[in-house]
Amino acid sequence: MNKYGCLKTKGGNQRATSDERRTTNSISVFFPCYNEQDNVTRTVEQALAVLEKAGADFEVIIVDDGSSDATGQIADEIASRDSRVKVVHHPANLGYGAALKSGFNAATKELVFYTDGDGQFDISEMPPLLPLISQYDIISCYRLNRQDSLVRKINAWCWTKLVCLLFGMKIRDIDCAFKLYRREIFDNIKLSSAGALIDAEILARAIRRGYTVTQKGVHHYARMAGEQTGADLRVILRAFKELFKLKSEIRNTKSETNTKF
DSSP: OOTTSOEEEOOSSOOSOGGGOOOOOEEEEEEEESSOTTTHHHHHHHHHHHHHHHTOEEEEEEEEESOSSSHHHHHHHHHHHOTTEEEEEESSOOOHHHHHHHHHHHOOSSEEEEEOTTOOSOGGGSGGGGGGGGTOSEEEEEEESOOSOHHHHHHHHHHHHHHHHHHTOOOSOTTOSEEEEETTHHHHOOOOOOSTTHHHHHHHHHHHTTOOEEEEEEEOOOOOSSOOOTTOHHHHHHHHHHHHHHHHHHHTOSOOTTOOO
């Protein structure tokens, strides 16, 4: 534990000295959304209020991953009213990993934060993460009192343990959708996952390159509307297939440090 009450882990190579690190108020916040018509307005409005209060130089990005409901139209309406909001549309549902990659690619600020568009996290818990970025490159949060079924909790625990074992990481909640990154990380790693493996891949590649990680608990709330898709058997099977492919790829790479993908 560090003085912030956060778990921390470091990559094999120290990328930057403490003198080179700095806190910044320039941040991109994005929401991957799939069929979140009943959640997206509330979620984005809360984010705007929190970011305004924090006095940040910010942008908000909505990634509509080929929604079949009115999510895309609602997102466009929000953006038309506020120039700080922009929308990325996928013509079809490409998967969670693709949605995150689109968000990272669209981000233009020094920091990038994402959380899901379903409203199961409180965006007001994001600003307290900002001071930590002066010492770490990634703030990877974990869910306190996770509001999911027992089966989902057990599956998530087993998945996290497996991923950490395969990649030699010590992450408490791999797939928690409440993470803050230095945006430059995504200039230096190439992501291949299109599905649920995306969080594990980002952390595995970033840590291997020497980026540092700390962890902090955030509250998790029951979904108020819409349906979860992460428990879909096809999503799970695809994640396992990608997991072992990624393990083989990273194992066969001596070092990703100073390597452009």
